[in-house]
Amino acid sequence: MKKWYNILLAIIISVLYLVVIALWISIPEELTLNIAVTAVAMALTCVSIYLNRVTLAVYYQSNHFKKLQETLVFFALLFSLFGVANYWAYKHPSQFDWSVIKLNSLTDQTKNILKEMKEPITFKMFARKQESLPWMALLEFYRAEKPSINIEKIDIDVRPDLVGDYQISDAATLVIEYNGKRQKVTERDELNITNGLIKISRNQDPVVYFVQGHGEGDINSQENEGLKFIFESAKNSAMDIRPLNLLTTQVIPYDAKAIVLWGPKTALHASEINVLKEFLERKGNLMVAIDPELNGDVHQDLRALLRAYKMIVRNDLVIDRKSFVNGSNGSIPLVDHFDHDSEITKNFKGQIFFPLAASLDPIPDQVVPGMKGAVKSLASSTPFPDSWGETSLKELAAQNMQYTQGEDRPGPLSLALTFESDTNRIAVFGNSSFVYNAYSKFGSNYAFFLNSLSWVVGEDRLISFNLPIVQSEPIFISAPQMGIIFYFSVLFSPLVLFGLAIFMYRRKRDK
Structure with missing residues (x-):
């Protein structure tokens, strides 16, 4: 019979690895916590291997271990391919908005502006962690449309030096950098961010x-x-x-x-x-x-x-x-x-x-x-x-x-x-x-006027009948919420079902 501490150690290690996976998915920015928990899990794994070194030495010579090696190599290669595909998808994002009024995507006017901006664009988000989450969800829409956009997250509590250099006065401020110029945005919506892009791409407003x-x-x-x-x-x-x-x-x-x-x-x-x-x-x-x-x-x-x-x-x-x-x-x-x-x-x-x-x-x-x-x-x-x-x-x-x-x-x-x-x-x-x-709710009338005015002043890139001024704010799901959804739907639920399957199989076999 296995010693009780080996069983306990195996349970603790299994739980720790599940926690490690959950932490890296839900809060990847908490590097200190994630690395610490990962290190503890790996250390306990090394202790378990040392305590069971004699049993494992025999196991390493078995045919079962050789087959296990082949399986592990196969899955390692498979996950490497998935990793490459995921990295490519991250660098070349695309999204589809099936809502009738395009509620969860950028307006055509914003897309036109991004298309016209040829130089590199950098978004620097100055905010505390919780305040930055809804901003980052919106900024990802811009990066999905123009993958070359560089997004940097700066914690105002951690980097007070940069807060001073950029003269940040509001708790949540987006700084857009383009062609050697800077433009600050403090209102979190597409209209203000796009206006920031328009302003920074001009020498002056018409x-x-x-x-x-x-x-x-x-x-x-x-x-x-x-x-x-x-x-x-x-x-x-x-x-x-x-x-x-x-x-x-x-x-x-x-x-x-x-x-x-x-x-x-x-x-x-x-x-x-x-x-x-x-x-x-x-x-x-x-x-x-x-x-x-x-x-x-x-x-x-x-x-x-x-x-x-x-x-x-x-x-x-x-x-x-x-x-x-x-x-x-x-x-x-x-x-x-x-x-x-x-x-x-x-x-x-x-x-x-x-x-x-x-x-x-x-x-x-x-x-x-x-x-x-x-x-x-x-x-x-x-x-x-x-x-x-x-x-x-x-x-x-x-x-x-x-x-x-x-x-x-x-x-x-x-x-x-x-x-x-x-x-x-x-x-x-x-x-x-x-x-x-009196007709402020009839967006097409106003878009027609604004498009005509944009044309008259020579700003053809602003012409669109899908404008930020008549758009509602998209529904956002934060990164931790996405991580929890992924954790329970992709990892936790399959593992529970897999464990139940093994339990039912062994129970049936013992009978």
Whole structure:
């Protein structure tokens, strides 16, 4: 009969090895603890071998041991292959998100940004151990998309010297390093991390001036007809948004990348039109929305300025009886016809609605021969007879809109146009209210605006209808939780079943 201490020692060693496996899987960063427990297990193994050296010496000469050697070599080679495959998978990660709204993956905009960044990217996560876990789960999404990203975890309690060098003031701070520059991020979400990547990859954020003073939507108003939400969204796209009063401006600032004139209600003064004209002549970019005013047109001068760039903004109301928002009698078109050759809408397959929109027309090149540049229609209504441009105020008041030949324009009608030349980018819309605060839950409308603005300022890489501003936070499982799941499902449960099988076999054999 075996001595009792040999049996006890074997049980202790078996338990210790199970604990070692669990520790290395669940908390690999605790090197001191893991190495200590591993060393104890190996030391006890050596003691057990020494105590049973005589019995083992006989066993080593048996055929059973030779077969065991062959089996161990086979499994060693097998696990080596698994190790190589695992290392390759770690260096070349890939993931699939089967959720309908891509809840557990990066947005297309973030992927575009990562694709455009050619130099090495380093993420340095300054945080305590528990605070870093949710951050690391999110950062792994970025590394899965761009495997060359280097992620470093720095414990602020262990490395106070680095905390001082990097001037870290918040308990959990991500430092992005790229091309010799650093950018700090303190908010744990994709929007802020991606904005950090955008900022660090630029020399400076593009400056965009929103014209105020003509009854345009207020970029600081949270009322339903304000533009606070789109203003914040543009800022979150790493753009420097500033208000501008054209009437008191002699020359538009030279740091302006683009001017946004969004839904003016009153006429622009001749001097303001001249300021805009001079801005365009010095290679400026413009984004304009003009709403229909069937009571009387006050924007003749502004329309004339746009006509010089081969775009006509008509003073009518687009009626679409085939695709419209319920209850609008066709006056709020629900648009799903887009130009997929345009950078702005090439990958868009959804719908956008335009409450009370005017129609737009491109002017053929031969009509304006001196103006070089291409005009594209971004979005359009359904074909005639389902849609037309209504001009009768009487019919609109009676809600009895009918197509009148010779007065109304037949569809399909453009609701948004772009002009691009070697010197200018201009985007024009026949409606401004589709991005009011009241519609903040309609993400496609806002993405359409932001994509157009990104195109106007020359940031085509930001164009995407899958944006961080309309994404929810993914569900994360921490590393210890993953380790526990792996431990119980892959190791513990099979070992228990294997032990029960041996027990049942020996019990049956003894009978």
